[in-house]
Amino acid sequence: MSGPSDFQPTNPVLKWIERRLPIFGLMHSSFVAYPTPRNLNYWWTFGAILSMMLGLQILTGVILAMHYTPNADLAFRSVELIVRDVNYGWLLRNMHAAGASMFFFAVYIHMFRGLYYGSYKEPREVLWILGVIIYLLMMATGFMGYVLPWGQMSFWGATVITNLFSAIPYVGDSIVTLLWGGYSVGNPTLNRFFSLHYLLPFLIAGVVVLHVWALHVAGQNNPAGVEPKTEKDTVPFTPYATIKDMFGVSCFLIFFAWFIFYMPNYLGDADNYIPANPGVTPAHIVPEWYYLPFYAILRSIPNKLAGVVAMFSAIIVLAFLPWLDTAKTRSSKYRPLAKQFFWIFVVVCVLLGYLGSQPPEGIYVIAGRILTVCYFAYFLIVLPLLSRIETPRPVPNSIADDVLAKTGSKAAPMVSTVIALVLAGGLVAASVQNARAAEDNTPPSQKWSFAGPFGKYDRGSLQRGLKVYKEVCSNCHSLSYIAFRNLADPGGPGYSEAQVKALAAEYKIKDGPNDSGDMFERPGRPADYFPSPFPNDQAARAANGGGLPPDLSLIAKARSYERGFPWFIFDFFTQFQEQGPNYIVALLTGFEDKPPPGVSIPEGSYYNKYFPGHAIKMPKPLSDGQVTFDDGSPATVQQYAHDVATFLMWAAEPHMEARKRLGLQVFVFLIIFAFLMYFTKRKVWANAH
């Protein structure tokens, strides 16, 4: 379709170049004059959105790589230093982490759109297969990227996923050793994953070029599914498609920015704020949300090899779609049965995703098996069968006819959707009942000054919390990511430079070696970090009855609890993110002298209502009157808990105020921009209708 261009530059320099390298003509014929069907809807803007996301991921990724250290001992800390110390590091990291999710979100819409409108059918098979390859590369890239922060989920995700290959008969174990570069996941694994995580996006970009090339040869599909026949069926790519894509992109950016500035941890896992520990597996290993449906398929098959094969087949089957669905009619708009099954399939995928995030027990396993069968049945039975038995409705003669007919019927009865949604709702509700019955130790929600889009830390509370930490917590817990200088940072406890200097000087810091090779102690400086109470983990364990008091710098982000359906959906809109501090308060106030009847606590442990398993090694740390505040705040455990939780939230995210402030500015900008884009788009398209 994009044949030789008749584009002729007039500028003599451009002319000179064009004669030798016809790049302007190529650009012009591909992105300016290129005819696009005039009836494309907004689902088609996801191609442009994906291109932008790829570019953005590469850009932010290259920048993060400037500050990241791919070493098992340093990686976790280097990511924290990016977020805490690098100028706008928190922003870049949020963009990259949320960007991965947005990339997958957009690619899923793009794929479902292709599925619905039959974009994989002749002559677009190669285009579709290239898309499947991009998707596979994306999954590999996303997985390896998730390993890099080297938290608990990174480490155990890497262990579980690489172990998938051990299912291969005979050579499986050797392959896994080869992947690891060792006898377990370790530093060599991290290094190679970093290298490959940097490489793969450029491979993706290469395949994207092929994908776009194939697209420009076959031409775009469109909602009517009929090929353009005359000039009247198409509009030039620029300005029409460009402006529409840009409007789509600007709307997508609003959605994206919500995650970056307001819900940065919504899609992540709290466990990944705990540094990787090869000795302890988290209770609940869950991959990133975009792998969940496949994870559910893997788990629903009770045989290792078969499970792995099923999981990979679930992706590979997509590549065979053009030959499984042989119906002549492309668009599901004109296929009454295919359309219903499409929506059922969408619901199946969403439910599989939900199941993938739940523990593999009870009703979840059975539901998982049923849905796995449904998933494969859609491709292997429903689509081939429908191609034979379905009578499609007549398709419009041309795209122009389709555009004219648009004003007609719109209220297509979505009976199937309704049925499917009811079914899904029932299933989810059942599983929620299941989960509810099990436990009722959810920490009660507290009021926090830093909650919500305009939230700010309460300076008094931060200063009191620091006092509680210094006088009580610091006897056992380190705070090793916080430097004294941070106490004077904007958005923090608000001490002056001089106060920080004085505070730092109270501490003895180990330094050295000096010229004679000895370690020595000196008074702290603002640049020093809070010293740890124990020289190493072993000493800390020995002094605490075998339990390791965790570092508190990230504890407010590393602790969370299930909100359950439907709360996790409301949380997205209400910006609820205070699970961490809620949990800290609950834990500090949840000690009970006597365990309730029927609960036995082992020797050396204490009963706590909110601690998972209830047996905690830490004795009740706070009691009324233990710490006196200068500002007259009540000396109660409740007050201590609230203040120290506020302080620890700040310690976990010192730039929260900057994040929310910048977020507001970005939102105002993006909303105005989207409006402008909308009206510009309307004006431009006024010519085309």
Next chain:
Amino acid sequence: MKGLGIVTTASSAEHPTRRDFLFVATGAFAAVGGVATLWPLVSQMNPDAATIAAGAPIEVDLTPIAQGQDIKVFWRGKPIYIMNRTKKQIEEARSVAVDSLRDPQTDQSRVKEGHDNWLVVIGICTHLGCIPIAHEGNYDGFFCPCHGSQYDSSGRIRQGPAPLNLAVPPYQFVSDTKIQIG
């Protein structure tokens, strides 16, 4: 299609001005947004907060440095020469005609009054950044092995390609035997 820019496609029908205003406003908004996005992308290359904090002033004890000796300490990743000059070195530095120098500076202006024997300079050649060797060269000062610049006992450039004297870092005497650099 003529392409290139939306504005050229205007059919100048009813409201040409209102339409143009919309296009210009949208374009301007996009441009402002693009530039604002660039800011954090570039700003992240500057030294991070930990690096800046680590560049705080340091204190150096001068007692171990005998006459005619020097030590090298690091401040902000830069080598700092602290030289306890001999009488001869000081005299040499002060006897040269200031006007004849490439980068005219008196020796007095390069040391702290009352502590004339102490020369504190950043040991980075002003040519292209190599570290000159102390007590070498023809001027009883520093010699840069890279391209042969020679500095005198006051750290001033005397010969070779370097354009400027060795820089004096900010420092002060906290006591007679202790200085604070930075």
